[in-house]
Amino acid sequence: MSLTEALPRVRSLRLPKADAFISWILPLTILIVWQTASAAGFIPERVLPAPSDVAIAGWRLLQTGELAQNIWVSFWRAVTGFAIGGTIGFSLGLANGLSRLSERVTDTTLQMVRNVPHLAMIPLVILWFGIDEAAKLFLVALGVFFPIYLNTLHGIRTVDPQLIEMGRSYGMTGGELFRRVIFPGALPSIFVGLRFALGIMWLTLIVAETIAASSGIGYMAMQAREFMLVDVVILSILIYALLGKLADSISRLLERLTLSWHPSFQKH
Amino acid sequence: MTAHHVTAALAQSIPVLEPATPAILVTPRPHDAVKGVTLNIRGLRKAFGSNQVLRGVDLRIPPGQFVAIVGRSGCGKSTLLRLIAGLDAYDGGSLEFEQDPASASVNVRVMFQEPRLLPWARVLSNVEVGLGAARKEHDASARAKAALAEVGLTDKVAQWPGVLSGGQKQRVALARALVSNPQVLAFDEPLGALDALTRITMQQLLERVWRDQGFTAILVTHDVAEAIALADRVIVLEEGRISLDLAIDLPRPRQRGSAEIAALEGEILDKLLG
Ligand SMILES: Nc1ncnc2c1ncn2[C@@H]1O[C@H](COP(=O)(O)OP(=O)(O)O)[C@@H](O)[C@H]1O
Ligand SMILES: [Mg+2]
Numbered sequence: 001m002s003l004t005e006a007l008p009r010v011r012s013l014r015l016p017k018a019d020a021f022i023s024w025i026l027p028l029t030i031l032i033v034w035q036t037a038s039a040a041g042f043i044p045e046r047v048l049p050a051p052s053d054v055a056i057a058g059w060r061l062l063q064t065g066e067l068a069q070n071i072w073v074s075f076w077r078a079v080t081g082f083a084i085g086g087t088i089g090f091s092l093g094l095a096n097g098l099s100r101l102s103e104r105v106t107d108t109t110l111q112m113v114r115n116v117p118h119l120a121m122i123p124l125v126i127l128w129f130g131i132d133e134a135a136k137l138f139l140v141a142l143g144v145f146f147p148i149y150l151n152t153l154h155g156i157r158t159v160d161p162q163l164i165e166m167g168r169s170y171g172m173t174g175g176e177l178f179r180r181v182i183f184p185g186a187l188p189s190i191f192v193g194l195r196f197a198l199g200i201m202w203l204t205l206i207v208a209e210t211i212a213a214s215s216g217i218g219y220m221a222m223q224a225r226e227f228m229l230v231d232v233v234i235l236s237i238l239i240y241a242l243l244g245k246l247a248d249s250i251s252r253l254l255e256r257l258t259l260s261w262h263p264s265f266q267k268h
Numbered sequence: 269m270t271a272h273h274v275t276a277a278l279a280q281s282i283p284v285l286e287p288a289t290p291a292i293l294v295t296p297r298p299h300d301a302v303k304g305v306t307l308n309i310r311g312l313r314k315a316f317g318s319n320q321v322l323r324g325v326d327l328r329i330p331p332g333q334f335v336a337i338v339g340r341s342g343c344g345k346s347t348l349l350r351l352i353a354g355l356d357a358y359d360g361g362s363l364e365f366e367q368d369p370a371s372a373s374v375n376v377r378v379m380f381q382e383p384r385l386l387p388w389a390r391v392l393s394n395v396e397v398g399l400g401a402a403r404k405e406h407d408a409s410a411r412a413k414a415a416l417a418e419v420g421l422t423d424k425v426a427q428w429p430g431v432l433s434g435g436q437k438q439r440v441a442l443a444r445a446l447v448s449n450p451q452v453l454a455f456d457e458p459l460g461a462l463d464a465l466t467r468i469t470m471q472q473l474l475e476r477v478w479r480d481q482g483f484t485a486i487l488v489t490h491d492v493a494e495a496i497a498l499a500d501r502v503i504v505l506e507e508g509r510i511s512l513d514l515a516i517d518l519p520r521p522r523q524r525g526s527a528e529i530a531a532l533e534g535e536i537l538d539k540l541l542g
Contacts, residue, residue, distance in 0.1 A: 166384040169355065170444075171400040180397075184388040261388040261428045 049231040054238070057231035066220070071239060074205060074216040077133070078243075081140025082201050089145040089197075090190075093152025097186070098178075110149065118142045119207055131212040136205065143204040144197040151193025155186030188262060191255045198247045206240060303482045304331040304367055305374055305451045307352065311361035313508075314347055321347045323508030324361065331451075334478055334485040336495035339505035340540065345488040348505065349454045352486060353378040365452075376452040377445040381460045383437040385429040391416070391440050392425045398444035415447035416440070418477060435466035439473070446477060453478075455487045459494070467491075471498060475520065492536050496529050497522050504539050512539045 031051055037043050038050030045053070061067035092110070096103040118139060129135035159182050167181040209218020217236050224232035259265050307329040314322040321344040329335055337345050350356045351363060353376050365374040377398075385394045395412035396403045402411075416422055419439040429437055438458055445453055455474070459467045475498055478485045489495050495502045496516055504512035514536065518528060 162380070162382060162384050163386065165355065167397070169353070169378070170397050172397075180389070181386065184386070187388075259388075261430060263430045 046228075046230060049234065053231045054234050057229070058235050061220075061232070061235070070215060070217050070220045071243075074209065074218070075243070077136045077140060077209075077216065078201050078205055078247075081137045081205070082144050082197065084137065085141030085144030086148050086194075086197060088141070089148030089193075090152050093149045093190075094156065097153045097156025098182075114146050114150075118146075118204065122208070122211060126212050131214060135212055136208045136216075139208045140201055140204045143200040147193045147196035147200060148190075149193075151189045151196070152186065155189030155193075156182060158189065159185035188259060191251065191259070194254075195248065195251050198251060199244070202240060202244045202247070303451050303484075305484065306330055306366040307452065307484065307486075308364045308366055309352075309361070310363075312348070312351065312358055312363055313360035314344070314351060314356070314358045321508060322351075322358075325505075325508070325510060327503065327510060329484055329486070332482050332484055334487070334498060334500045336487045336489055336499035336502045337505055338489060338492055338495050338502060338536065338540065341490070343505045344508055345505055346456050349378065349456050349486065349488050352376065352452070353454050367451075374452065375448055375450045376454065377448065377450040378454045378456065379438070379441050379445050379458045381457045383429070383434075383441040385437060385440055385444075387429055389429075390425070391421065391427050391429060391432070394429060394440055395443045395447055398447040400448055402448070411447055412443070415443040418446060418480075419443045419473060433466075434462050435470060438462065438470060442473070442477070446481065449481070450483050452484045452486065455485070455489075457488055457490060460490065467494070472521075474498060479520075492533050492540070493524070493529070495536070496532050497524065502532075502536060504536060506539075512536065 034043070034048075035051050038045070038048070038053075043050075049057075058067065092102075092106065096107055121139065121142065125135050125138055129138065163181050163185065164177070167177050172180060205216075206218050209216040210222050213219040217239055221233050221236035224230075224236070256265055307327070309325055309327040312322055312325040312327075313320070325348060337348065339345050347356070351358045355378070365376075367374065386397070389397070392409060392412050395415055396408050398415070399405075399408055399411060402408065413422070413425060416425060419442050421436065421439050421443065424432065424436060424440070429440065432440065441458075458474075459470050462470060471494060474485070474487075485498075487495070487498060492502075496518075499516055502512075502514045502516060503510055504514075506512075514532070516532060522529065
């Protein structure tokens with residue numbers, strides 16, 4: 001999968017109620033089959049506990065406050081790491097897209113660093129930061145940085161030069177040209193980067209929390225594994241899935257709000 | 269950069285603003301003095317690397333004239349138009365706008381085959397772009413609306429460009445060019461991408477706004493019949509020079525397919541093919 005894509009996937013976001021319901025049929029069916037199979041004893045509890053058991057485990061952890069605490073910690077790490085990496089990536093993408101000099105100075109270095117998978121940095125990061133908060137934030141920020149940087153740069157580079165010429169010929173300069181032509185033109189590509197980055201954000205956080213943490217959902221899962229609490233492990237995985245879906249939905253909503261002009265988002 | 273370029277560059281950043289109301293755009297009026305600009309081109313040369321595209325073009329266009337430029341593909345029509353519009357710099361010769369008083373800047377606008385609308389701006393705000401620095405003034409939207417009325421798109425004010433047809437997009441581009449009340453309007457195959465029927469409607473629209481507003485029109489087209497239907501004068505560009513300069517003294521509106529038009533078309537096509 002490439003980290004740059006010219007345009008958001010063409011899709012319809014105008015799901016009528018019936019369609020929205022249809023997309024939930026499959027998950028619900030799986031849940032029912034799973035529950036029935038577990039109750040009938042086809043799936044050993046040690047391998048996969050019934051959905052009801054997972055729900056009960058969730059309720060138990062909710063009452064002790066452990067669940068909320070761990071979700072909050074993971075959420076905070078995700079948001080902070082994302083904000084740091086995203087801001088740096090976005091700023092450098094803008095700078096290198098707009099200034100040849102800035103690109104000459106930094107781009108080659110960045111392209112070299114890009115070829116190192118950021119998770120390969122884990123041993124080094126543990127040496128540097130231990131299992132401190134900084135370790136997780138560093139990894140998330142690093143992972144988020146590249147897709148945002150690359151797609152911002154790509155977006156700015158591929159703004160239609162005819163539109164830029166048009167803007168100039170009608171007297172737009174500097175800030176106005178950027179605000180009215182360059183930035184809106186780069187936005188679809190920036191959103192592609194944003195959604196890649198969100199995926200990488202969760203992936204990084206899961207790995208970092210299972211390897212080097214003393215709190216968070218990943219840590220909760222690893223601890224549960226030690227005590228053979230399969231239901232809590234499943235619960236952690238489901239929470240990751242839900243958080244991932246939530247992040248994706250928010251980015252889609254933002255996309256729909258800011259790209260309402262784009263043909264793939266238009267109501268006819 | 270030559271003297272013309274300084275003026276042309278100025279003209280593009282500071283469009284000429286008249287102390288007139290937006291009504292000027294909807295009601296025909298006598299061509300006023302500010303439109304009275306003569307374009308004077310002498311020995312104009314332009315090369316891209318070793319490719320000598322324009323090898324000495326001489327052309328004088330009096331105020332308000334409608335000139336069509338035809339020629340084989342790649343003969344330098346667009347290049348000439350971009351020089352006139354001040355979008356590129358030329359290598360030699362001169363290109364001047366003469367007017368009275370000489371100090372005023374000249375407002376030159378171009379329309380291309382691609383409408384070049386901002387897809388993320390509604391139709392109205394796309395037209396407001398055409399006001400240049402005046403787009404921040406309080407009457408900007410009234411002037412843009414008047415320009416849209418002129419091209420018959422009043423009902424599309426709040427649309428996104430993406431939902432418009434090719435012809436409608438070109439009409440928005442025309443409104444954007446007209447809104448600053450230009451003295452010279454250059455067209456680079458503006459109807460090239462449209463279907464035959466839309467082309468005819470658009471040709472009529474171009475002729476009407478030109479007659480209403482009195483700007484100098486310079487139309488590059490590959491359609492000889494279109495050139496004859498619209499222009500006062502057809503110019504053939506060949507090997508970097510003007511090889512034919514033909515006055516079209518036919519009454520307007522012109523009858524398509526009349527014998528006179530056919531004869532002129534034959535003459536120009538002979539020149540182009542021969
Ligand atoms: N920006 C450019 N760089 C290099 N060559 C160009 C450029 N623009 C035009 N040319 C060349 O100049 C010649 C004339 O082009 P153009 O004016 O676009 O022709 P026309 O509009 O008559 O079809 C062509 O050979 C074209 O390849
Ligand atoms: Mg051309």
